[in-house]
Amino acid sequence: VRYTCIDGYRLVGQRDVRCVGENTWSADPPVCQRIKCAPRNVANARASPNFGRYDFGSTVRYTCADGYRLVGERDVRCVGENTWSADPPVCERIKCAPRNSLNARESPKRYDFGSTVRYTCIDGYRLVGERDVRCVGENTWSADPPVCQRMKCAPRNIANARASPNFGRHYFGSTVRYTCAGGYRLVGERDVRCVGENTWSANPPVCERMKCAPRNVANGQRDVRCFGENTCVTYECFVGYLMVGSALSTCRDDTTWSTPQPVCLRMKCAPRNVANARALPNFGRYDFGSTVRYTCADGYRLVGEREAKCVEENSWSADPPVCETVANARTPPEGQSVWYSGDSVTYECFVGYLMVGSALSTCRDDTTWSTHKPVCLKNHCSNRDLFNGEVVPANVQMWAIGSNASYFCDEGFRLEGHSVASCEQGGVWSVDLPSCSAITCSDRNVANAVKSLNQVIWHVNDAVSFVCEEGYRLEGQAASTCLENGQWSAS
DSSP: OBOOOOTTEEEESOSBOOEEETTEESSOOOEEEEOEEOOOOOTTEEEESOOSSEETTOEEEEEEOTTEEEESOSEEEEEETTEESSOOOEEEEOBOOOOOOTTEEEESOOOBTTOEEEEEEOTTEEEESOSEEEEEETTEESSOOOEEEEOEEOOOOOTTEEEESOOSSEETTOEEEEEEOTTEEEESOSEEEEEETTEESSOOOEEEEOOSOOOOOTTEEEEEOOOSTTOEEEEEEOTTEEEESOSEEEBOTTSOBSSOOOEEEEOEEOOOOOTTEEEESOOSSEETTOEEEEEEOTTEEEESOSEEEEEETTEESSOOOEEEESOOEEOSSTTOOOOOTTOEEEOEEOTTEEEESOSEEEBOTTSOBSSOOOEEEEOEEEOOOOTTEEEESOSOSEEETTOEEEEEEOTTEEEESOSEEEEETTTEESSOOOEEEEOEEOOOOOTTEEESOOOSOEETTOEEEEEEOTTOOOOSOSEEEBOTTSOBSOO
């Protein structure tokens, strides 16, 4: 007998067996086992379905991962024991062909799927389009390659000047030279270069009319409208200075000024003598802004302002004080000067004063008084104004004993002295009145340059600028401002 397995099975044992006796065969009957195929791994692909063994007739489909494309049969079938209908496919990496952009650099030079290439134009060119493009499929990019266009600068017209060369457009790297017409001088850069799209290496220069040379006044400033024909210049001294000479001068046709240059002299105040008082400091002349403090001799009290400041030429901030004999009491009845035995006197202090001693005293038979003469002591402190500053709390005319006054300077001024004072017994302040001195910056000069203002003292927020003389180029910032810390905003 011959045994044959049906499709999908394989025979295990004797295919042919023979009857050799009563119910006796030459061999056991064979077995038909199911045919199977082992799985095959494909790099960068997944198989579906994914089994440990595949039965005869089963079909497996291969799908590549993102960024890979399949080469070979997508579907293969188990056709025999470990025998497939075709070789396993291959998943190849998807790539894009490189694309060159004229006058541009690519980085990095990788063209695999998902890779990004960045384009950078060489100097003198600007990029139009997408800077970054990505490989998104076989020879397929996310965008067209960008274009690098040549940078150009538009010409700039300068009044009373000619440009050389004179083109309608100037390419990147081109240099233009400006020359002023006769009678004008160039202020700024003579040669400028196109360094970007419509971007020049410097601001356009200016051609200024050459007439009268500017004159600088020490400790003053001028109002320069221009230097053309019949142009007037006015001079003004800084605060604390007095002008000697004419404040107005006219530029004449022969390029000379109509008046001599004025001078700004420091204002001063003459000292003032106060009877029974001493002045500190005690000078023969006082500069503008100086403060004098008056102190009465023993047995006298000061009436008026204790401190005075020189605010103009021979002008003080207050009238001189007066030193009066310390009495500060009145004795009724008014006008009585002779007292007899048995007469009594009652003393009463003025408002703002406190009595120390007995208010009542009697004239005795031996022509002496029954009690010592009382004393009226001040029970408050007088207000002190801070020039160029303020006192907090404000608007207090009489300060109670034990109260505190805080002193603050205006913007641009620095406090010299104590910032807090206490009103002490006897109506005296614990410390001298501070002063507010102007914050100034040191004078600045630049060789071979014209300064906008020629002054020696620079206050907070004052600004100075420099323009180089013809044939020189400015390096650094042209303008600088005096700050509250006494330093300039630019080095």
